[in-house]
Amino acid sequence: xxxxxxxxxxxxxxxxxxxxxxxxxxxxxxxGTSCVALTLGSVKNAGELGxxxxxxxxxxxxxxxxxxxxxxxxxxxxxxxxxxGATVVVLSHSSTGKSIAGRLSIRLNAGLVSGVNSLxxxxxxxxxxxxxxxxxxxxxxxEINSTVKVLSLMGNAVKPEAxxxxxxxxxxxxxxxxxxxxxxxxxxxxxxxxxEAEIVVSAGRGMKDPANWGIVEDLAxxxxxxxxxxxxxxxxxxxxxxxxxxxxxxxxxPNLYIAIGISGAIQHLAGVNNSKVIVVINxxxxxxxxxxxxxxxxxxxxxxxxxxxxxLQKFKAAH
Numbered sequence: 001x002x003x004x005x006x007x008x009x010x011x012x013x014x015x016x017x018x019x020x021x022x023x024x025x026x027x028x029x030x031x032g033t034s035c036v037a038l039t040l041g042s043v044k045n046a047g048e049l050g051x052x053x054x055x056x057x058x059x060x061x062x063x064x065x066x067x068x069x070x071x072x073x074x075x076x077x078x079x080x081x082x083x084x085g086a087t088v089v090v091l092s093h094s095s096t097g098k099s100i101a102g103r104l105s106i107r108l109n110a111g112l113v114s115g116v117n118s119l120x121x122x123x124x125x126x127x128x129x130x131x132x133x134x135x136x137x138x139x140x141x142x143e144i145n146s147t148v149k150v151l152s153l154m155g156n157a158v159k160p161e162a163x164x165x166x167x168x169x170x171x172x173x174x175x176x177x178x179x180x181x182x183x184x185x186x187x188x189x190x191x192x193x194x195x196e197a198e199i200v201v202s203a204g205r206g207m208k209d210p211a212n213w214g215i216v217e218d219l220a221x222x223x224x225x226x227x228x229x230x231x232x233x234x235x236x237x238x239x240x241x242x243x244x245x246x247x248x249x250x251x252x253x254p255n256l257y258i259a260i261g262i263s264g265a266i267q268h269l270a271g272v273n274n275s276k277v278i279v280v281i282n283x284x285x286x287x288x289x290x291x292x293x294x295x296x297x298x299x300x301x302x303x304x305x306x307x308x309x310x311x312l313q314k315f316k317a318a319h
Contacts, residue, residue: 002028002035003086005077006049006057007096011042011066015196016092018052018160023119023153024090025053025163030122031088038080039169040073041065050167052160057169058084068096074103076174081108083172086148088127093152094195101152111146117157117253117274135247135270154274155195156253192226194245199225200254200275202245203233204268206261206282206301210238215302216260219309222316228252230262246271261301264289281305 004024006017021037028035037054039046041064046057060076077100081089089104091097093115105112113129120127126145131154133140194200201220207213220227227243234244245252247270257275261282262268269292272278280293281301290296297304 001033001084001086002031002088002090003077003081003084004035004037004049004054004090005092005097005100006037006039006046007092007094008039008041008043008046011044013039013043013045013048014193015160016094016155017049019155019158020090020092020153021049021052021054022161022163023158024088026119026158027088027090027151028053030120033087036084036086038077040076046169047166050164051162053163054167057167058172059169060174061171062174070096070099070103074100074107078104078107079174080172081148089148089150091150091152093154097152101150105150108148108150109146110148110150111144112150112152113142113144114152115154116151117154119158120151132274135266136273154253156198156255194226194228194243194250194252197226197252198255199223199258200228200245200252200256200272201225201258201260202228202230202262202272203260203301204230204262205232205236206263207233207238212302213239215305215309219258219305219312222309222312223256223258225256225258230265230268259289259293260305262289263287264292281308 002024004020006013025035034055035053037049037057039059046059049057091101101112101114115131116129118130120129126143127149128141128143130139130141201216203216228245229239229243231244231246233239234241246268249271251271253274255276257272258279264287273292278293280289280296281304283300285298
């Protein structure tokens with residue numbers, strides 16, 4: 001059986017969970033078994049996971065799981081995996097998934113590959129999985145021979161597929177035995193998190209001043225995109241650090257990445273080079289980013305970005 005941990009931040013199942021369940025269902029089909037989803041804490045729409053391939057949804061209703069504790073969550077998932085006889089456990093390669101994957105692997109005596117980006121291939125009792133390495137410059141293939149296998153799935157690596165119907169949620173017992181006590185939680189509301197975003201509009205020091213960021217936000221609003229920035233911008237406190245993408249920030253895989261006034265240093269490219277389409281706007285024709293771009297515009301961003309936004313608004317109005 002394939003067990004998928006479906007994250008539910010603030011009680012809502014998000015796109016990354018639907019991706020993980022779709023991946024779990026396809027992996028289960030390869031293994032000739034079933035896909036079961038697991039949710040923790042207060043969850044509003046857990047039954048919807050059946051739409052994306054879960055044959056059943058297990059739920060641990062303990063409200064203590066509403067506040068994340070990697071020790072408690074890993075222990076609960078491991079307990080359910082052992083109860084259900086899971087041979088593969090699938091997580092999202094999010095901050096949550098990264099923090100529990102190692103603990104879970106140790107508890108289950110399981111082989112772990114984090115950040116996989118394609119479906120596995122089956123070779124007897126072994127699984128072969130692939131992931132990018134060396135900041136996206138190469139692809140490595142791993143063979144997992146352990147009885148139980150733990151995989152974390154990169155965001156936007158698999159498109160959620162509605163192949164089933166909503167299912168009844170079954171409550172199971174497990175306790176949240178962690179040492180962390182959460183006193184306060186502050187979150188960003190109303191935006192798609194960068195790891196889940198399909199369109200990202202990002203900008204760098206070419207903006208010259210944080211007061212100029214309005215044209216970037218206007219373009220993002222038109223495209224219904226999430227905003228991001230380069231490290232120097234975050235370090236200068238022009239933008240919040242949760243928007244920093246790159247090798248030392250958040251690695252993303254959007255369908256469209258628009259880089260405005262970013263030179264394209266290797267550290268930045270390492271976090272965005274898995275984007276399906278990259279558009280670069282820069283006045284320097286020798287900017288390194290153009291070598292990685294699918295489309296490039298050489299010119300003054302303060303002229304190009306407003307004109308691009310106006311054209312997109314007219315196109316959307318006409319269609």
